[in-house]
Amino acid sequence: MDLAIETNGLTKKYGSLTAVNKLDLKVQRNTIHGFLGPNGAGKTTTMKILVGLLKPNEGTVKVLGQELHGSKNGGVLKWFYEQADSRLSIGYMPELPKFPKHLKGAELLDIYGQMYGMTQQQRKEQIPKLVELVGLKGRENDLIGKYSKGMQQRIGIAQTLLNNPELVILDEPSLGLDPVGMVEVREVVKEIAKEGRTVLVSSHLLFEVEQICTHVTIINRGTALVSDTLQNVSGLLSGPAMLHVEVAKISNTIVNAVKKLPCVTSVVQTGDTLRIQMETHEDMRAQVSQEITRSGGIIVAMSQKTSNLEDVFIQLVSKDQGGKPQ
Ligand SMILES: Nc1ncnc2c1ncn2[C@@H]1O[C@H](COP(=O)(O)OP(=O)(O)O)[C@@H](O)[C@H]1O
Ligand SMILES: [Mg+2]
Known part of the structure; x- marks a missing residue:
């Protein structure tokens, strides 16, 4: 390095x-x-x-x-x-x-x-x-x-x-x-x-x-x-990421294909929206979107929720101080 x-x-x-x-x-x-x-x-x-x-x-x-x-x-x-x-x-x-x-x-x-x-x-x-x-x-x-x-x-x-x-x-x-x-x-x-x-x-x-x-x-x-x-x-300290994907032309084929991805733990469908629980906090948007497209879906919107630096900072600093504020 x-x-x-x-x-x-x-x-x-x-x-x-x-x-x-x-x-x-x-x-x-x-x-x-x-x-x-x-x-x-x-x-x-x-x-x-x-x-x-x-x-x-x-x-x-x-x-x-x-x-x-x-x-x-x-x-x-x-x-x-x-x-x-x-x-x-x-x-x-x-x-x-x-x-x-x-x-x-x-x-x-x-x-x-x-x-x-x-x-x-x-x-x-x-x-x-x-x-x-x-x-x-x-x-x-x-x-x-x-x-x-x-x-x-x-x-x-x-x-x-x-x-x-x-x-x-x-x-x-x-x-x-x-x-x-x-x-x-x-x-x-x-x-x-x-x-x-x-x-x-x-x-x-x-x-x-x-x-x-x-x-x-x-x-x-x-x-x-x-x-x-x-x-x-x-x-680092965030839990697994969650993806929200809005799909036009949604079908069971798409939902099942996404469920089969190794990085996915669960998929919940509400109307045209899939809430995909990921196994890791890593960014898997490319893989997920590829799978949806391959299965005939059209992605209208996609967002990922992970914890931000602020969560990590507060967790780390408060842990370092035994949970007490300075
Ligand atoms: N010249 C100094 N004499 C005595 N203590 C100091 C001096 N400069 C900084 N400190 C103390 O050293 C610690 C670190 O300070 P500093 O490096 O200025 O931190 P930061 O830039 O992260 O706010 C603090 O507790 C501060 O009070
Ligand atoms: Mg300073």
């Missing part, structure tokens, strides 16, 4: 509090990986370790193939300098970034670009593209102080992309945004992953992760409870 991020037994303590506890986080390249957990779960701490801003107490961290041994190797600062090349391939947006209000959006990007060592020509080419990508075209010469929270977050995302990083780490990019702002940020996150980038995005909001991520790690009390593709995690 080609990993952009790999931690093993990662542990970070603040005094007696263990914020990250033997965390194994594996992020495959070219995925949008949701890092999901309630407030205080250890998301920000983990991300700061990944970008070299915090030193772990224990464990190993590999980012874009480069290993960082925080405690053994002379600490974060040594790593910080030694791994300059790999850090230049990482874009990072901290939680609730604050930018100088007296700067214009484009000026901010220009200053960051200079810090990255970009030439004037490179900045001239790159900045307008980024401004457009994050939906701030036409507003780039307004003062950041006049930007909405959502626009500030989006200029923050543009800043993470200046050096065209392979890996982008975004810490709760839609924190504190209104619903419209959240949608806009989500669209930008999806967009930046398109060019072969890996995106690790943290959130305490399930629906957000569900809408943008291909993979998800659920973290609670510093430990990963589950980590897999979004589809597998969503289906």
Whole structure:
């Protein structure tokens, strides 16, 4: 597996509090990986370790193939300098970034670009593209102080992309945004992953992760409870799926053919609708529709009911806390 991020037994303590506890986080390249957990779960701490801003107490961290041994190797600062090349391939947006209000959006990007060592020509080419990508075209010469929270977050995302990083780490990019702002940020996150980038995005909001991520790690009390593709995690604790299919020209032949499918446990017919209880939570819509069509039916509508990520998240986190709320 080609990993952009790999931690093993990662542990970070603040005094007696263990914020990250033997965390194994594996992020495959070219995925949008949701890092999901309630407030205080250890998301920000983990991300700061990944970008070299915090030193772990224990464990190993590999980012874009480069290993960082925080405690053994002379600490974060040594790593910080030694791994300059790999850090230049990482874009990072901290939680609730604050930018100088007296700067214009484009000026901010220009200053960051200079810090990255970009030439004037490179900045001239790159900045307008980024401004457009994050939906701030036409507003780039307004003062950041006049930007909405959502626009500030989006200029923050543009800043993470200046050096065209392979890996982008975004810490709760839609924190504190209104619903419209959240949608806009989500669209930008999806967009930046398109060019072969890996995106690790943290959130305490399930629906957000569900809408943008291909993979998800659920973290609670510093430990990963589950980590897999979004589809597998969503289906993990769900019972078997149920299919509702509306069929024109329904007949006993169709009903019996569906009943005989190995993935089907029972079929209930009400008028033109079949309620098909599946044996697994996997998506068997293709097989079922093929069988119905083969038996002479015409599918008018089909829907599948499975439990969503929210069910899984609540079940996992409450089980981890002995069923008690935090
Ligand atoms: N600088 C700090 N000093 C002491 N405790 C901290 C510090 N930063 C975070 N914590 C604690 O560590 C835990 C994890 O925090 P954090 O990584 O910010 O979680 P999340 O980002 O998931 O909300 C929390 O209990 C938090 O209170
Ligand atoms: Mg946080």
